[in-house]
Amino acid sequence: MIYRIPRAARELSQLELDFSGSGTRFLLYPQPPILPGFEEPETVWVSTPPREIQPGPEDARMYVADAVAKTPYEFPDMPPYRGAMNAPATPGADGHFDHLRPGTHQFEAAHMFGTVHWVMDIWEAYFGAPIEWHFSEDLPRMELVPWLDWDNAHSGYGFIEAGYRLDDSGRKFPMNLNFDVLAHEFGHSMLYAKIGLPPPGKATTSFFAFHESASDLVGIIALLHFDSIVDLLLERTSGDLYPRNVLNRVGEVSPTKQIRMASNDLTMSDVADLSTPPDQLSHRERHDVSLPLTGAVFDLLVEIFQQNLVDRRLIDPALDDMSRRGVKDAAQLEAVDRRFDAAFARAPVGFKHALVDARDTLGLYLADVWSRLTWDVHFGDILGLLLEADRARTGGWYRVEIENVFARHGIYLDMN
Numbered sequence: 499m500i501y502r503i504p505r506a507a508r509e510l511s512q513l514e515l516d517f518s519g520s521g522t523r524f525l526l527y528p529q530p531p532i533l534p535g536f537e538e539p540e541t542v543w544v545s546t547p548p549r550e551i552q553p554g555p556e557d558a559r560m561y562v563a564d565a566v567a568k569t570p571y572e573f574p575d576m577p578p579y580r581g582a583m584n585a586p587a588t589p590g591a592d593g594h595f596d597h598l599r600p601g602t603h604q605f606e607a608a609h610m611f612g613t614v615h616w617v618m619d620i621w622e623a624y625f626g627a628p629i630e631w632h633f634s635e636d637l638p639r640m641e642l643v644p645w646l647d648w649d650n651a652h653s654g655y656g657f658i659e660a661g662y663r664l665d666d667s668g669r670k671f672p673m674n675l676n677f678d679v680l681a682h683e684f685g686h687s688m689l690y691a692k693i694g695l696p697p698p699g700k701a702t703t704s705f706f707a708f709h710e711s712a713s714d715l716v717g718i719i720a721l722l723h724f725d726s727i728v729d730l731l732l733e734r735t736s737g738d739l740y741p742r743n744v745l746n747r748v749g750e751v752s753p754t755k756q757i758r759m760a761s762n763d764l765t766m767s768d769v770a771d772l773s774t775p776p777d778q779l780s781h782r783e784r785h786d787v788s789l790p791l792t793g794a795v796f797d798l799l800v801e802i803f804q805q806n807l808v809d810r811r812l813i814d815p816a817l818d819d820m821s822r823r824g825v826k827d828a829a830q831l832e833a834v835d836r837r838f839d840a841a842f843a844r845a846p847v848g849f850k851h852a853l854v855d856a857r858d859t860l861g862l863y864l865a866d867v868w869s870r871l872t873w874d875v876h877f878g879d880i881l882g883l884l885l886e887a888d889r890a891r892t893g894g895w896y897r898v899e900i901e902n903v904f905a906r907h908g909i910y911l912d913m914n
């Protein structure tokens with residue numbers, strides 16, 4: 499049986515992220531609405547007040563250029579787009595954008611703007627400062643192109659633009675409605691701003707792998723700001739988030755792909771060596787090199803969450819010890835499941851707060867780490883800086899967890 503979290507238990511974040519009343523309303527799909535269970539969009543408040551968002555939408559940070567029949571930007575092309583456009587999305591009489599109907603250009607334009615802006619709001623809260631675009635010397639604002647007849651999406655110098663992905667029946671499903679994809683592309687833009695760009699010809703495999711991993715993490719942390727996603731994750735797993743459950747239970751009800759990919763058993767010895775020059779790796783291999791790092795950070799989320807549960811007496815330390823990644827013994831897995839079911843049923847709201855707090859702890863730590871990295875990134879430095887962030891913020895409360903999850907995925911302090 500699945501225990502339901504009372505709907506009244508809204509998330510309680512310690513961060514300045516509640517713009518209800520002051521910001522502007524948008525309707526966002528946490529996952530593509532072609533997936534069962536995600537047919538209805540949710541209301542999200544973006545930080546900019548209604549009077550400061552113009553039709554488009556556009557504000558001081560970004561604007562939609564809803565181009566008709568545009569081809570993807572290719573160097574040296576760059577914004578602003580000056581060709582034909584669809585009619586802009588206009589706000590309702592109250593200044594909000596949640597009146598638009600799905601299935602229209604205007605809804606999709608607002609969905610892309612709302613998603614990218616909200617993910618930016620979330621990460622600016624973690625950084626405690628506005629993100630200064632890496633292209634700000636040339637372009638004051640980011641351009642968002644919601645639709646290209648192209649089976650891809652990308653971010654580049656001054657823009658994010660989105661095409662389509664084919665759904666199961668071969669139809670083109672627009673990526674402007676895919677939260678994970680848009681958040682990931684925003685992640686790349688944010689990281690260019692934070693760690694800079696390598697000089698021509700200097701980019702390393704570690705740089706590319708870090709970028710892919712961190713962009714996925716930008717998306718996962720942002721995704722966990724949807725109440726419905728936190729509830730779904732907990733209700734399907736009873737808070738036992740290690741892979742058997744995340745893969746089987748979340749995966750079967752909703753392809754929350756980001757989470758399934760992040761929850762992995764890979765170590766650095768399963769993927770290409772970081773010293774391999776990037777031009778000798780296929781696109782696929784470059785992405786796969788990022789997975790052990792993503793896996794380590796995802797495991798850290800789980801470990802911080804479980805430590806919060808122990809600290810708040812919502813599970814006992816013995817259960818925390820029993821539920822480890824890589825446990826194969828069927829009887830032990832079964833026992834862990836049963837005990838998590840019982841513990842979650844006793845305190846579903848406490849579990850939710852423990853997960854939301856773990857999310858924010860990790861978001862703050864990652865912001866600390868990414869603020870100090872340069873483009874010449876080494877995996878060992880990421881571990882070292884995480885330990886420093888933990889020391890600075892909590893006196894090292896999660897040190898053992900950080901060391902364990904990185905060792906589990908084959909990442910050590912002296913690593914390239």
Ligand SMILES: [Zn+2]
Nearest residue numbers: 682686710713
């Ligand atoms: Zn990417």
